Amino acid sequence: MRVAALFSGCGGLDLGFEKAGYEIIWANDYDKYAVNTYNLNMKTPAICADINNLNLNEIPPHDVLIGGFPCQPFSMMGHEEGFNDSRGTLFFRVMEIVDNQKKRGCPPQVIVLENVRNLMTHDKGRTFSRINEELNGRGYKVYAKLLNSADYGVPQTRNRVFMVCFLDSKIAYEFPAAMPLKTTLQDILEKKVDEKYFLSEKIKKTILSDGSGNYFAKSETDLRIARPLTATMGKMHRACQDNYVTQNGRLRRLTPRECARLQGFPDTFKFEVSDAQAYKQFGNAVTVSVSYAIAKSIKEKVESNND
Numbered sequence: 001m002r003v004a005a006l007f008s009g010c011g012g013l014d015l016g017f018e019k020a021g022y023e024i025i026w027a028n029d030y031d032k033y034a035v036n037t038y039n040l041n042m043k044t045p046a047i048c049a050d051i052n053n054l055n056l057n058e059i060p061p062h063d064v065l066i067g068g069f070p071c072q073p074f075s076m077m078g079h080e081e082g083f084n085d086s087r088g089t090l091f092f093r094v095m096e097i098v099d100n101q102k103k104r105g106c107p108p109q110v111i112v113l114e115n116v117r118n119l120m121t122h123d124k125g126r127t128f129s130r131i132n133e134e135l136n137g138r139g140y141k142v143y144a145k146l147l148n149s150a151d152y153g154v155p156q157t158r159n160r161v162f163m164v165c166f167l168d169s170k171i172a173y174e175f176p177a178a179m180p181l182k183t184t185l186q187d188i189l190e191k192k193v194d195e196k197y198f199l200s201e202k203i204k205k206t207i208l209s210d211g212s213g214n215y216f217a218k219s220e221t222d223l224r225i226a227r228p229l230t231a232t233m234g235k236m237h238r239a240c241q242d243n244y245v246t247q248n249g250r251l252r253r254l255t256p257r258e259c260a261r262l263q264g265f266p267d268t269f270k271f272e273v274s275d276a277q278a279y280k281q282f283g284n285a286v287t288v289s290v291s292y293a294i295a296k297s298i299k300e301k302v303e304s305n306n307d
């Protein structure tokens, strides 16, 4: 099945689909550093451009449209402005793409969307209802579920909402079942890392303090299952928000490679960007093993439906 990928980032979501046997025929992101990483690893290079400026006729016909539309407006850390924030309206750009494909006689058979968990509760559920209505109105039957990456083979608590939408209403979809976790954060650590990842005594005190006021959270290091990786972890937050580990009796932050592992990327996955960009890309990514499980389950359903 041919896939067009929107907001492809460094390729977490896309890699899961590729691994499950899909062919990514078109991908796009406007972040040149993310596109650089994507193009080092994926078979078809992504186009670096703002999706709002692209001529939609350039997107080739495809069977599956995938994308985690930017989540800042829906995230608890953002301002919760939903569709009033221009980034929130990128969902409608996705709908324009679907409409354009339909006009050309080739609407995608499946749409897979990913977002942060509070997309479901934002504006008392109205945002999510609206998204569902838009998809239903175009003939798609929508299945949505919150999945935790820790249930799909990686030691990271990461809850994301996935929407799997089928044009064929005969398909009865079920999300892939959760699996028992067999690894811990300690299992994925690199044995020897550069000195720069270790915390100085001076910064340690700040890093180890609890959250305060409205953001109270207990400071904890050496978790067995990592906290959710974030796009801003390059800036170093306190230990109640980021992941810190003890190695040889000293506290350190995770390396970009360890973040890649926590997101299910294989060690063959290359990146040639600064640490700050690498943290951002892996913090933004969809966990590859979650994407793979979803991609595989969709393929099985579609194929058995075609028999």
Ligand SMILES: C[S@@+](CC[C@H](N)C(=O)[O-])C[C@H]1O[C@@H](n2cnc3c(N)ncnc32)[C@H](O)[C@@H]1O
Residues within 6 Å of the ligand: 007, 008, 009, 010, 011, 012, 013, 014, 028, 029, 030, 031, 034, 049, 050, 051, 052, 067, 068, 069, 070, 071, 090, 281, 284, 285, 286, 287
């Ligand atoms: C949550 S990340 C996607 C991560 C990706 N799905 C993965 O699994 O690695 C959202 C992406 O949307 C991109 N983006 C945001 N606004 C965009 C726009 N107007 N046009 C193109 N890409 C955009 C960002 O650069 C970012 O890489």
